[in-house]
Amino acid sequence: MEKIRMGVVGLGHRGRNMFKLAAEAFPDYVIPAAACDLITANWTDTKFQQTKSMAEQFPETVFYTDFHTMLKEANLDAILIETGADIHAQFCADSLMAGVNVLSDIPVVATIEEADMLWKVHKECKNVMFSTGANSNTTRYSRMMRELYNAGYLGKPYYMEAEYVTGQHWEDNLYRKVDPLTENGDWRKLLSPIRYCTHSLGPFLAFVPEDLRKVSCFGTGPQAPIEEYGGFPKDDVQTAQFQTDSGVVIKLLRTGRCRAKIGSHNYRVFGTEGYFESESERGKRGQVMRYNSTKYYPASELLEQEGGYMPYECIHNPAAAGHGGADYVLLDDFIKALLTGGEPPISLKEGLRMTLPGIYAEMSAKQGGELLEIRYPWDNE
Ligand SMILES: NC(=O)c1ccc[n+]([C@@H]2O[C@H](COP(=O)([O-])OP(=O)(O)OC[C@H]3O[C@@H](n4cnc5c(N)ncnc54)[C@H](O)[C@@H]3O)[C@@H](O)[C@H]2O)c1
The missing domain is CATH 3.30.360.10 (Dihydrodipicolinate Reductase; domain 2)
Incomplete structure (x- = not known):
């Protein structure tokens, strides 16, 4: 993989900032291909202390309100899962099953049953990467x-x-x-x-x-x-x-x-x-x-x-942003692992632990x- 077609689901303050950071700090490696939220205004309106709407900032990006349509149509290589903290697991599982590499925000799952389900899906999708977005x-x-x-x-x-x-x-x-x-x-x-x-x-x-x-x-x-x-x-x-x-x-x-x-x-x-x-x-x-x-x-x-x-x-890196550069390193590690076919920087097992x-x-x-x-x-x- 030379360039990563990146998507995001969930455009609250976290999802939009991570998507923006991925696109702007890694322009040589990331194509901001698609974004999804149930609320269209999160794409079209200026929100969350940003000075322009996401639609204005990313005119080439295709916006979806339906996650599964995005998975089917957007031909993604990787996705940022940035929905609410209690609804990550099914988005992660569906992405893995669609062959899309995942960087999921934390906490990874909301129930013991979700942990079992995601672990099983992950084992069945051996060639797709799951990495935990544990920026701490x-x-x-x-x-x-x-x-x-x-x-x-x-x-x-x-x-x-x-x-x-x-x-x-x-x-x-x-x-x-x-x-x-x-x-x-x-x-x-x-x-x-x-x-x-x-x-x-x-x-x-x-x-x-x-x-x-x-x-x-x-x-x-x-x-x-x-x-x-x-x-x-x-x-x-x-x-x-x-x-x-x-x-x-x-x-x-x-x-x-x-x-x-x-x-x-x-x-x-x-x-x-x-x-x-x-x-x-x-x-x-x-x-x-x-x-x-x-x-x-x-x-x-x-x-x-x-x-x-x-x-x-990151001390001398002007591109390093997000929690003092911790988010930048999280994305950098994930992108490098995808481009080189390396191991996930923070595995699903680490995320569940x-x-x-x-x-x-x-x-x-x-x-x-x-x-x-x-x-x-x-x-x-
Ligand atoms: N790692 C960190 O430092 C850090 C910091 C803040 C938040 N977070 C995590 O990031 C995630 C997002 O946080 P937030 O504050 O942006 O939350 P939020 O609730 O503001 O945003 C979540 C977005 O997901 C959207 N959404 C929900 N269901 C959807 C669906 N079925 N399809 C499409 N979109 C859907 C919602 O409409 C909402 O816009 C949470 O899991 C939170 O725990 C992590």
Whole structure:
């Protein structure tokens, strides 16, 4: 393949920005062939803080309101799945079965049954690539912890914790209506905070080889007047503890409604030879990373350096955009893999390893924190 005929389904703020980035940052390799949304106005009207409509920006691109018609007619090589967070799996499966390579946004699936279905379809479509759009895994802090681990500076990680602290999926978009999302954005009302866990678990699972096996999760319940939840009361905070078979523990905090005016992502890794943390913005201070190691003399005491999303290799690349360049790297890796016939940068298995624990955590929270065993589609293979 020399040039990729790229399509997108879902033109909310995420889908349009990813499609635009793919077309504009990789003009030598990507043809923005087709786009699809149920809402025609998402193509024809100026929306989501863009200054021109998508139709004006991409006059050569064919717009569809029906996904299957696009799959049949647009002769796509690859597709970005950017529908709501609870409806990815069927779009992914149908694309794979149509021979179209997939880059799916996260979380990958919404139910255990969808995970089984997608795993089965993926195995039947061996020559078609599925890659998970886990941009958290391409961030600077994610790379840093992976590199420290690979160098042996952390030893064996035995306890990790992550926090994704944001009101974004709750109040900014849906209730305050600063920039209202699409009419089909129900997932923002319905999704339990803990289900949006891939940004937090993904960076850890990139170097923890074992699957997460057990989970117990608690929620705080809603902490504002119930009528403020628009008929869909959710926990303001949920925390889950996961454990692998060998006893590695990961704690995850996710917010639904959040009053903390701090940055979003925090990570800590406790290893037998060292420690790493990435701390989000606090007031005037930006993101920082800190680490120490018994295996690296300069870090025998805690070292501190600038953190953030921007992957190091993007610092001098003006085309690198989207979450500080993390989205650019995600697309770059996907495009390179397609052009060279390489392995998917973040496989379906990796995507499910970081998605399914959130689904089980939500079930545990609904059962008052009951300890549940996490099952994966590959367990009996
Ligand atoms: N990786 C990240 O950093 C990141 C950031 C934001 C959002 N996301 C993910 O990106 C996805 C999209 O997020 P968003 O905020 O743009 O959501 P959104 O709800 O605003 O947009 C989804 C779009 O999909 C369209 N859609 C739904 N069903 C469709 C169908 N059958 N056919 C065609 N179009 C259909 C909707 O009309 C809507 O325009 C979500 O899965 C979310 O989890 C990821």
